Amino acid sequence: MLFYRAALPLSRRTLTYLAGVIRRHRADIGSRWRWLNPGQQALLVLAHLRKGETYAEVAAGFGVGLATAWRYITETVALLARRAPKLDQALRAVKKAGHPYLVLDGTLIRIDRVAADRPYYSGKNRCHGMNIQVLACPDGTIVWTSGSLPGSTHDLTAARIWGIIRRLRAAGLVTLADKGYIGAGEPVRVPYKGRGKPVGQKVANSAHARLRGPGERANAQLKNWRLLRKLRCCPKRAGQLVKAIHVLQAREGA
Numbered sequence: 001m002l003f004y005r006a007a008l009p010l011s012r013r014t015l016t017y018l019a020g021v022i023r024r025h026r027a028d029i030g031s032r033w034r035w036l037n038p039g040q041q042a043l044l045v046l047a048h049l050r051k052g053e054t055y056a057e058v059a060a061g062f063g064v065g066l067a068t069a070w071r072y073i074t075e076t077v078a079l080l081a082r083r084a085p086k087l088d089q090a091l092r093a094v095k096k097a098g099h100p101y102l103v104l105d106g107t108l109i110r111i112d113r114v115a116a117d118r119p120y121y122s123g124k125n126r127c128h129g130m131n132i133q134v135l136a137c138p139d140g141t142i143v144w145t146s147g148s149l150p151g152s153t154h155d156l157t158a159a160r161i162w163g164i165i166r167r168l169r170a171a172g173l174v175t176l177a178d179k180g181y182i183g184a185g186e187p188v189r190v191p192y193k194g195r196g197k198p199v200g201q202k203v204a205n206s207a208h209a210r211l212r213g214p215g216e217r218a219n220a221q222l223k224n225w226r227l228l229r230k231l232r233c234c235p236k237r238a239g240q241l242v243k244a245i246h247v248l249q250a251r252e253g254a
Contacts, residue, residue: 001060010046014252018042021079035064036072044069045076049245052226077237080244087164090135090144091171102143103136103215104164104177104188106155107222109148109238110230120235122151130231130238131158135175136218138211141253145222145246147239155180176212221249 022038025031036044044062047053048069053061059069085093094102108122108129120128129151135144146162155178159165165184168175175188182190191208192201222228225245231238 003061006051008043008046008050010050010248011252014248015039015042015046017251018046018076018080018248021083022076025075025079035068036062041072041076045073046248048073049077049225049227049241049248052229054232077240077244080247081240083247084243085144087135087144087162087167091167091173094137094143094173095171097137099137101138101174101176101211102168103138103212103218104159104168104175104181105134105136105212105216105219106158106180107132107134107219108151109228109242111151111235111238112230112232119150119152125151127151130235131155132239132242133158133162133164134218134222135164136215138215140214140217140221142218142221142246142249145239145242148236148242150235156182156184159184176208176215178212178216222246225249 019038019042022041026034026038034041040062044058047061048055048058055066055069055073058073059066062069064072108125108127109132110127110129111120113120113128120130122129122131130148131151131153132148133146133155134142136142146158146164149158149161153161159181165188168187169185173187177184177188177190179191179193181188182193184190189208191205197205222242222245227241228245231241
C-alpha cells in the first residue's frame with residue numbers, strides 16, 4: 001500500500017473544537033488509553049467526513065485497525081449529532097436574530113442500492129437516497145436539519161412528518177419554499193404554478209426565486225462534505241451524519 005501527504009480544506013479551529021469534544025467524552029466515560037489521542041481521532045473523523053475516505057483508507061493512513069477506525073468515527077459522529085440544535089431551539093434563535101424569513105428545502109443524500117430498494121428510490125432524482133429537510137437563513141446559513149426518510153418520501157410529506165410546518169406556524173416565521181411544498185399553507189410561501197400565468201404572478205415568482213436562491217445553496221454547502229455525495233453505510237445513518245456535519249460547518253464558519 002502506498003502513502004502520501006494530503007491537505008484537508010478545514011481550519012485548525014474546527015480540529016481543535018472536535019478534539020475538545022472527544023477529550024471531554026473520554027474523561028466522562030473514564031477512557032484511560034487509546035491508539036490515537038483526541039487530536040488524531042478528530043483528524044481521522046474529519047478526513048472521513050470531508051474527503052469521503054473509506055474506513056479502510058483512514059484506518060491504513062492512521063495506523064489503526066479497521067474496527068478501531070469504525071468505532072472512532074461512529075462515536076464521534078454521535079457526539080456531534082447530539083450537539084445539533086433541535087427544531088424549536090433553532091426557531092427561537094432565528095426569531096431572536098430577527099431574520100425576515102427562512103428557506104425550507106429538501107435534499108436527497110444518495111445511497112447504494114439496498115435489498116428493499118423500492119422505498120429508497122426517488123423518482124424526481126432518479127436514484128436511490130434518503131430525504132433530508134433543511135431550514136436556512138436568507139444568506140444560506142443552515143439553522144436546522146431533519147432526520148432521514150426514504151428517498152421516495154415527498155418533500156411536503158417529510159415536512160409534515162417532522163412537524164416543520166406546524167412549528168413554523170406557531171413561531172410565526174415566514175418561510176419560502178419551492179413547488180414541492182404546494183399545499184403546506186401558512187406560513188410557507190410557494191411560487192405560483194401553472195402555464196400562462198399573468199405578468200404579476202411571473203414577476204412574483206421571479207422575486208420568490210431570487211430570495212430563495214441563497215438559502216437553497218445551503219444544500220450545496222452540505223455536499224461539499226464528500227461523504228454526503230453518496231453514502232455507502234446504513235441509509236438510516238444519513239440524518240445523523242448530516243446533523244454532525246451541520247455542527248462542524250457552523251463551527252467552521254464561526
